[in-house]
Amino acid sequence: MSTQALGTVEEQDRRSQALARRKLIIGRVLTYATLTVAVLLVAFPIYWMIITSLKLPREIYRVPSLWPKVFTLDNYEKLLADGGFLLALRNSFIVATVVTIVSVVISSFAAYSMVRFRYRFRGFIGRIILFAYLTPASLLFIPISIVMAQLRLGNSLVGLILVYLTFSLPLSTWLLQGYFRGIPRELEEQGLIDGHSRLGALVRIVLPLSAPGLAAVAIFTFTGAWNELLFALVLITSESQRTAPLALNYLITSDVLPWGPLMAGAVISSVPLMILYFIAQRFMVAGMTAGSVKG
């Protein structure tokens, strides 16, 4: 009797184990299956962009194959031939780099001031910065283009740099405040005792300790400036001042859609960001979590 009962318990045990095991396996299979589908859907457009940029026109327009019969760099040559796109890349690079440097420097000053000191208007300034962060470009592009025209900065990279600060400064200041708050005051006070000035303490102690935050902010600023289309479209009128997104935009507004060169341009424009992403994925992930970043 008792052995029988024991047997049932064991059996039950085994059965529930087998059930749990089966559940786990089914769960695994479903997880992998769903994720594989998701990864394919995510990766396919990227694959298609790259592969289209490497095809001959006849392979692009008729029945495009998944794998080209002939690989060619024709599209890249066509895109780069007249130098216009190279110039646009250079412009994009200048604008994004300058915006990033200016923005990281002055917004880290502001963030530090707001985290460390108590003074009148501090709360007010904090509110202004947050409002500015949330004020969308679509509201600002009209008045800003008028202002820039009045300042005679309308059709220039300098104007574009100034305008891109409108979205990078609030974001950077907001994110950096979060990072600076995490740095213990004591470390800084130790620095002051060791003979650093306040500014010295900021530069030698606080900034190095916030390196991951600075990296995240720099990446977001660079990316934001590199990607921006609306302001560039409104402000820039001459071909020599175009940025990369603008140059590609004008490729599609012409009558024929030159897919090959267009995708070649898309690949080239993605490369700097992809490099940034591979170097700094960790910072990017941390920053996205901290600040819900605009994109």
Next chain:
Amino acid sequence: MADLNAHAGERQNRAAAMRLNLFAYALVIPVTLLIIGLVGYPFFFAIWVSFTDQVIGNVGKFIGFTNFAYLAGTSTFWAAIQNTVVIVVVTDILKLGIGLGLALLVHQHFPARGIFRSILLLPWAMPAFVAFLTWRVMYQPIGGRINLILTQTGLYPHVVDWLGQRHTAMGSVIVASVWRGFPFWFIPILVQLYSVPEEFYDAARADGANPWQRFRGVTLPGIKQVIIVPTLLSSIWTANAFEHVWLLTQGGPSDATMVFPVLAYFGMQTQRIGEAAAVSVYMLPALGILVIFATALMMRDDEQ
């Protein structure tokens, strides 16, 4: 004597405090001035311009609500309202749902999940304009990849001009936007999931909670903070996004995908600045509510 010393010390202290105060202001002033000049001033200027008949090259005069009344009489304007609402609601729900679902899947313990995570972040790492240009090419009726997949697999035998037809254009814009935007949710949620202690799940399991109850009782409260504020922010940004519609359809065909930012841009192109500004200003009330909510929540989270 001692009194005098104390006096001098106090004065010194006050001078030091003042210097510190000046230093604090000096640090914060560049950002403040730039923001007031480049965001604050244009913001109010836009509102003023929307009440004038300004065109390029002519400052114009105050004309009251004429621009607003004129816009409200055009069908394009109503199309823009409807489309903006549809895009914001549908896109954001889909992005959040897909991001959350994938984050829950990747959060499980299984080999190679790092690879999945890296690939799923890719659309966000790409420039938005690149993403939408690529989708534009994929949507092409002849030689576009999507039609080819459907006809080759026999799922749908006819060639569809995805971006060129009224009833498919909006869906196509939304699919491309969701593709590009879901990592905005996926990554923060995934990171946040790691911060929910495993013991909470064990405790819930010991209490006999089923998976759905565990999700409601443990997971959701744990990730709430990366959902509420980002939902507000994402709605604001989606409502104001320009690239997706501009690069895919330019608002067409016949306004089927027209949204506010594109309408404002068209107004600008036709040089009627007052009218264009009125388009943006029309968005302010709805936007203002979202912004005030978001600001309040962000300030509160920030103080904690």
